[in-house]
Amino acid sequence: MNMPWTLARQTAREAAKPLDAVEVPLADGLGLALASAVRALADQPTCDTSAMDGYAVCGPGPWTAVGRVAAGDPVPGVRLGAGEAFAVATGAPVPDGSDYVIPVELCAVEGALVRGALSQPGKHIRRRGEDWSAGDELVPAGSPVTPAVLGLAAAAGHNTLLVHRRPRVAVIVTGDELLHSGPPHPGRVRDAISPMLPGLLAGADLLGTTHLRDDPSALAGTLTIAEADNPPTPASALTTTETDNPPTPASTLTTAEADVLVTCGATSVGPADHLRRVLADLGAEILVSGVSCRPGHPMLLAVLPDGRRVVGLPGNPFAALAAVLTLLQPLLDALGGRTVRPPITAWLPDVGAHLRDTRLIPVTRTGATAVPVGHDRPGSLWGAALADALAVVPPGHVGGEVELLAYAGQRPV
Numbered sequence: 001m002n003m004p005w006t007l008a009r010q011t012a013r014e015a016a017k018p019l020d021a022v023e024v025p026l027a028d029g030l031g032l033a034l035a036s037a038v039r040a041l042a043d044q045p046t047c048d049t050s051a052m053d054g055y056a057v058c059g060p061g062p063w064t065a066v067g068r069v070a071a072g073d074p075v076p077g078v079r080l081g082a083g084e085a086f087a088v089a090t091g092a093p094v095p096d097g098s099d100y101v102i103p104v105e106l107c108a109v110e111g112a113l114v115r116g117a118l119s120q121p122g123k124h125i126r127r128r129g130e131d132w133s134a135g136d137e138l139v140p141a142g143s144p145v146t147p148a149v150l151g152l153a154a155a156a157g158h159n160t161l162l163v164h165r166r167p168r169v170a171v172i173v174t175g176d177e178l179l180h181s182g183p184p185h186p187g188r189v190r191d192a193i194s195p196m197l198p199g200l201l202a203g204a205d206l207l208g209t210t211h212l213r214d215d216p217s218a219l220a221g222t223l224t225i226a227e228a229d230n231p232p233t234p235a236s237a238l239t240t241t242e243t244d245n246p247p248t249p250a251s252t253l254t255t256a257e258a259d260v261l262v263t264c265g266a267t268s269v270g271p272a273d274h275l276r277r278v279l280a281d282l283g284a285e286i287l288v289s290g291v292s293c294r295p296g297h298p299m300l301l302a303v304l305p306d307g308r309r310v311v312g313l314p315g316n317p318f319a320a321l322a323a324v325l326t327l328l329q330p331l332l333d334a335l336g337g338r339t340v341r342p343p344i345t346a347w348l349p350d351v352g353a354h355l356r357d358t359r360l361i362p363v364t365r366t367g368a369t370a371v372p373v374g375h376d377r378p379g380s381l382w383g384a385a386l387a388d389a390l391a392v393v394p395p396g397h398v399g400g401e402v403e404l405l406a407y408a409g410q411r412p413v
């Protein structure tokens with residue numbers, strides 16, 4: 001019995017707790033999620049600071065310049081009195097007693113005498129703590145570390161960030177018919193899923209990809225943590241091939257270290273589709289077995305007895321992308337400790353909804369409207385490659401607001 005699409009995504013989100021929190025240098029935090037809020041370690045600015053190159057003045061003009069201060073200098077040890085001015089650079093601390101700063105281009109200066117228009121108190125002075133005060137929460141836990149978060153954290157005084165460690169992912173591609181280079185020909189198709197996957201694993205580490213023949217014992221062996229009496233997958237079970245199409249040696253992929261195993265193909269009911277049987281034999285708990293979704297309905301989510309999660313992507317490449325967005329990315333978000341963001345939506349016309357199943361269709365976005373791209377058969381990534389996002393078309397949709405699922409590498413929607 002297929003699970004409704006929204007429930008399947010929710011199940012994937014709830015299928016894991018965030019991985020350990022680790023402290024990393026700022027530069028290593030990019031793309032991870034904050035395990036604790038970023039708080040300011042100092043006021044910004046730390047003292048009253050000039051926002052312009054010009055003169056800090058006190059009282060009504062004209063003024064007599066009594067000193068000069070540059071960015072990087074300490075706070076001047078004087079207090080301006082009425083009729084006094086101080087030459088200040090942008091970013092320099094202004095002396096106590098400064099009422100406002102007059103930009104240099106608005107001043108007439110003759111020797112030490114400064115004339116300029118009157119202004120309102122505080123003009124062009126960034127007051128101590130006006131952006132934030134020491135101790136303020138600047139970014140909540142669970143937020144993704146973006147380039148702006150890195151800059152903000154540095155500005156707030158941090159050298160390191162506490163983030164959740166990256167989920168580790170191992171990919172297993174199955175299929176006797178797959179080629180890994182050159183043009184397809186009758187009976188053989190190019191593997192279109194493994195080139196797509198690395199860019200869809202934002203915030204995760206891809207340990208490696210192995211290619212297996214349609215052989216249940218090879219799949220079981222790769223999913224099992226090898227022990228001394230359980231040797232690694234023999235070379236004969238890896239994809240055989242033309243000379244330009246070498247199999248991945250089993251030794252390059254250590255599935256034991258993975259938090260998530262992603263299998264490609266073998267999710268259906270054909271003679272070579274043995275994923276469900278292999279998982280049952282290994283004692284896996286099946287959390288999602290089929291989703292009311294087009295494409296991608298045979299997708300699957302399971303937990304092995306040792307806790308590693310398995311996401312089964314259907315072999316049809318567009319169906320595989322649908323499964324990545326439905327099950328894999330929400331699971332990686334949960335492991336990576338990323339909080340759920342509010343959905344991005346757009347208005348979508350009647351596109352011929354299904355009666356019971358959710359459709360995921362490639363769209364571009366023009367203003368607030370999503371426009372179907374077409375070319376969306378399960379075996380074809382053509383539409384997805386031209387799209388900004390996949391639109392989530394609920395059963396019975398006749399036009400209205402729908403959620404958009406953006407995926408890595410696409411233009412922001």
Ligand SMILES: Nc1nc2c(c(=O)[nH]1)N[C@H]1C(S)=C(S)[C@@H](COP(=O)(O)OP(=O)(O)OC[C@H]3O[C@@H](n4cnc5c(N)ncnc54)[C@H](O)[C@@H]3O)O[C@H]1N2
Pocket residue numbers: 173174175177178189190191192193194264265266267268269270273295296297298313314315316317319378379
């Ligand atoms: N009797 C039924 N047959 C099928 C059903 C069904 O409900 N009953 N569902 C169909 C749907 S929907 C899908 S999706 C596929 C899922 O198939 P599998 O996950 O078992 O994958 P395969 O059978 O190995 O391959 C399906 C298709 O995709 C091609 N393929 C496989 N891997 C790749 C790859 N890495 N890159 C490119 N193309 C790939 C493969 O050659 C097949 O053409 O099952 C339907 N059948």
Ligand code: MOO
Pocket residue numbers: 293294295296297298314316318319378379
């Ligand atoms: O889900 Mo399958 O996606 O129709 O090819």
